[in-house]
Amino acid sequence: MQVTERRIGQSIILDLMGELSYANRTTFKAAVERSKRAGCRHLILNMQGVRFLDSSAIGILALLAQSFPATQGMVSLLNPQSYVKEIITLANLHQILPVYASEQDALAESRLPTAG
Amino acid sequence: MAESAHRIVDEPLAGKVARPMPVILLVDDDEITRISMAGRLKRLGYRVIEAGDGVAGLAAIRAQRPDLVILDWMMPGLDGPSVCEAIRADRELRSSQVVLMTAHDQPEQIAEGLSRGADDFLSKAASKQEVLARVQASLRSSALVREIERTRDDLDRSHRLLSAKQAELESELQSAADFVRAQLPPPSMPTPGVSVQWAYQPSLALGGDLFQVSAWGTETLGLYILDASGHGVAAALRAVALMSFLREDNLAKAVGSFEPGAIITEANRRFPLTQDGEYFTLWVGRLHLPSRTLSYAAAGHCGAFLHSLQGASQWLSSASLPLGFDPTLIFDSATAHLQPQDRLYLLSDGIYEAPSPSGELWGRDRLQATLESHRTHTLAYSIGDTMTTARQWLGGDMFPDDVALLGVEVLDRSAPAKEKS
Numbered sequence: 001m002q003v004t005e006r007r008i009g010q011s012i013i014l015d016l017m018g019e020l021s022y023a024n025r026t027t028f029k030a031a032v033e034r035s036k037r038a039g040c041r042h043l044i045l046n047m048q049g050v051r052f053l054d055s056s057a058i059g060i061l062a063l064l065a066q067s068f069p070a071t072q073g074m075v076s077l078l079n080p081q082s083y084v085k086e087i088i089t090l091a092n093l094h095q096i097l098p099v100y101a102s103e104q105d106a107l108a109e110s111r112l113p114t115a116g
Numbered sequence: 117m118a119e120s121a122h123r124i125v126d127e128p129l130a131g132k133v134a135r136p137m138p139v140i141l142l143v144d145d146d147e148i149t150r151i152s153m154a155g156r157l158k159r160l161g162y163r164v165i166e167a168g169d170g171v172a173g174l175a176a177i178r179a180q181r182p183d184l185v186i187l188d189w190m191m192p193g194l195d196g197p198s199v200c201e202a203i204r205a206d207r208e209l210r211s212s213q214v215v216l217m218t219a220h221d222q223p224e225q226i227a228e229g230l231s232r233g234a235d236d237f238l239s240k241a242a243s244k245q246e247v248l249a250r251v252q253a254s255l256r257s258s259a260l261v262r263e264i265e266r267t268r269d270d271l272d273r274s275h276r277l278l279s280a281k282q283a284e285l286e287s288e289l290q291s292a293a294d295f296v297r298a299q300l301p302p303p304s305m306p307t308p309g310v311s312v313q314w315a316y317q318p319s320l321a322l323g324g325d326l327f328q329v330s331a332w333g334t335e336t337l338g339l340y341i342l343d344a345s346g347h348g349v350a351a352a353l354r355a356v357a358l359m360s361f362l363r364e365d366n367l368a369k370a371v372g373s374f375e376p377g378a379i380i381t382e383a384n385r386r387f388p389l390t391q392d393g394e395y396f397t398l399w400v401g402r403l404h405l406p407s408r409t410l411s412y413a414a415a416g417h418c419g420a421f422l423h424s425l426q427g428a429s430q431w432l433s434s435a436s437l438p439l440g441f442d443p444t445l446i447f448d449s450a451t452a453h454l455q456p457q458d459r460l461y462l463l464s465d466g467i468y469e470a471p472s473p474s475g476e477l478w479g480r481d482r483l484q485a486t487l488e489s490h491r492t493h494t495l496a497y498s499i500g501d502t503m504t505t506a507r508q509w510l511g512g513d514m515f516p517d518d519v520a521l522l523g524v525e526v527l528d529r530s531a532p533a534k535e536k537s
Binding site: 022025055056058059060061062063065066089090091092095096 | 343345346389390391392393394395416418435436437438440441442
């Protein structure tokens, strides 16, 4: 899996390419940690280039949602495709991770004032 | 025989020996030549063993394992090339470094000597410099061969140790697998009026997909299927921990209810995501036998299919998060009503996600069609044939994920027996 990082304001977009699975979760987690340390307020995982998502990756995404408290920022998924979109729906990940269809919509959410 | 035994001529270099002195065996029946060559070698700093014929030479090689053997070609009895052949034919000696010594150095003779096992040639008329050069070159080869042999021996020892350790681990793994399998339903009716059949094939020795069906009281059947994310030992251990939670006696204490929604709500609280993001999906059902009412709840598990003979068949799942994704969630129960001869199948995703050789997944639609095609067959046939059909789609026997398939049939004692088995 390839991960490319883009910073836009206080948001960081991770463009993910390939398979997000147990085999490459170390790469993914390292990229997420870098983003956290960089102090981003909104971590956007661009899923458009992700072809496959296994059960292990679903757990990592859920863990990520739990480890990013609302007071520190938010994590969201961007534009998952076909099979990956189906898996996210079946696992109900959209209940704990917002899913956006476009980068503009995701970034617009970043600009909204946080609750409280 | 001029000399029946070899003798050792030591010429240590006093004060200069920092590492083991190379040992050279000199085999020559001509005593004058042998003494002369031994003297030259001693002066060059080597430890020399002498033997007066081929037989004594072979005995010395076995006893002393010299770093280099210098053999005279012409000897009574076993000549030099014959000794070479004997060395190469002996499993213990074949890696010895051998130089043939001859007064003649015709190309044909050299070719014959090499073909019969010599590594190099040395003329009896060779200069001191040539003797030194050839001996040093041969000893370098000998040292390399010895190093390779030591490495090979070390590898052999390591391999034997690893094999023993592997056998021990496999034995322990098999014990663990037997234990996990023993947690599955016994091959009998859990309660009168209900038939149960199942198939189970973990992708590794130990699986993280487990299921159970057992009587909860006199009128109620409890059943569940769980899927621990990941594979292998860790997933199996976590799965057994959840199974312990789901035991009837524990549910009475820990949950105080046998309502599936309440059970999953409590399990969701007690089994959070692990630090590595591992989790469970779970489906729990409770079948009240007199009314044939099934209440059920699911946490991210989509593997329950009700095959109804008279009503509409349906997948008994609802959109829900796996266990531990949100510890505050409350899970609700849903209900379904079963008719006599209806079948409830609980299954892991490993069966409908079996890939064909081209990568296409078998899918829930094909699985459902297969189960429904068994309408006139026994439950045992349905479970067996569904597994066979999945393997045919897979094009092999080894599923990439754990496969579990459990069938429960509400019996109709007034109905005739099934047509086929």
